[in-house]
Amino acid sequence: MSDVDLGTAFIPALHKPPALLPIARHRETLLYMIETYPVTVVVGQTGSGKSTQIPQFLEQAGWCADGKIIAVTQPRRVAATTVAIRVADEFGCEVGKEVGYSIRFEDVTSSTTRIKFLTDGLLIREALVDPLLSRYSVIMVDEAHERSISSDILLGLLKKIRKKRPELRIIISSATLQAEDFRNFFSGSGDEKSLESESAADIGAIVSLEGRTYPIDILYMDTPAEDYVEKAVSTVFDIHTTEPKGDILVFLTGREEIDQAVQAISERSAQLPLGSEAILPLPLYAGLPTEQQMYVFDEAPVNFRKVIFSTNIAEASVTIDGIVYVVDCGFVKLRAYNPKTGIETLTATHVSKASAAQRAGRAGRTKPGKCLRLYTEEAYQALPDANIPEIQRSNLAPFVLQLKALGIDNVLRFDFLTPPPAELMIKALELLYSLGALDDYAKLTRPLGMRMAELAVEPMMAKTLLSAPAFGCSSEILTIAAMTSLGGSVWITHDGGKKEAESARRKFAAEEGDHLTLLNAYQAFVTKGRKEARFCRENLLNFKAMTRAASIRGQLRRYLERFGLAIDDSPAAAAHSDPATKAEQIRRCLTAGYFAHAAKMQADGTFRNVSGTTVLHAHPSSLMFNRKAEWVIFHEVMETGDKTYIRDITKIEKNWLLEYAPNFYKTK
């Protein structure tokens, strides 16, 4: 369900003719700057029209002569598609002709395409084939201030490419005032000892565009709130009873808080004076089924005020019009990676000032608004200016692998916008070495390492896939790779339907664990279910997720074929193999890729990692939650609150660990 397909709902309702946008007045300045300077940083608020107008200005000014293309990258798929649709509309062409987009599984471009919107991750991949990105005359990196790991790496690559392609024009678009940092990054040599640094003024220009937002009143609390969920609920009632019409958007951190707040509003609504306007509370978070997410875009019924309780999804990814009041709890759940333990954590932390500003800005899209912050002004002043960039708190193994494949051998010296901590880099290098992707000199191995980099799955799964032919289970591992990469959205869980979900899963349950259960579910989907939505409904499978699994599987299958690896996924082959033998081949193959994620069950039913230092719990969604096992491997580990959970667990034999990872376990 994270696979939201909100399509047209994301297109901003405000559809002013382009000539009326503030950016129109800056057209000549922008074109002059881009012509003159290799790097132009464009600072503009949401609604300034930078993403839609700049590429069209450039196209009109002749930047697509000689068949060159203007690329605009976005951090999210929905943004890439919806902006392309709007620009094609303004341009007066069909999407995929002069204006197109390209995202994973969807290349809507053609030989006539001049303006191409794509995700930043995809452009990095294009560099594997075309290292200088020579098809493009201009590359615009949109939403760079979000500091996604992909856009950070892309900026580093562009800086390298620029040195070999001085004619390339780079545009960085950002909503906040980090413009100087971006410009300084491109003017620095990246090497402190070098004196070759060009001056910032020679390299880059900064253009500021005014936005199209309305003034927003910001209000703080006198004293800190003890319980911000409770405070959010009472604040909603205060706004409702004292403030004029207008919908309310409340930022909380997660599903639990949101459900709690929605329920509290429903219960207490009865106390509202008779005849007064009612409140319609709506939840919004990524785990919600798509239909329920869509409710937030509907206009509230007559005599109702719409109140949306949302996670961070409404901060940048989803735009809801008509919001006049924003209530901000001041917290967000952030993912971080601990290189010492290799465990990801998901914890509530204070928002940054930039985040708080972005949240407040959601109130002023259609008329002047108000933002009520559930913290004191002193607390606000103490907030960090910006979030820690993703690249400084993530597992870097997939990105180190990509950089190596791009020919950047010394990744420790790669010119990062902000360098990640050395521990993160070392941890990533160690893992890649243990998987055989890097040799003793930390050089990418061929063909293994190079192939792992080309596969669009994380390194441990890439190793598993590439080992599969040797174990005689390519077809099954292809399915397992596709299913696990869906990230837990396979099963539908409706409210209060936990028991049903449990029994639905049990239909496909395999004694060996979750990976084989996922395999069974997929095989039933493509054979018995004949890919029908009805089959999915009856078995509480997420139809969209299953359909996506089928495309991912297809893509991975094509990679393996291209590598010349044998795949026999004919029904006849499946019929001729002994199920127990097949299951063992799969478990052995999984061990060959996931040996670093091994654990042993204790007498009390919890697990310990191999060194015995960390207590791990089977996630309640796992089959191993209430079953006995000895040694297992798992796909994912995450710490939330006070417990560390492992998900997608499969039983293995201890001696397989030594067999497939002798070097990894020898020293432990």
Next chain:
DNA sequence: GAGCACTGC
């Protein structure tokens, strides 16, 4: 015996 913010190839 209990639950994951978001994004991407």
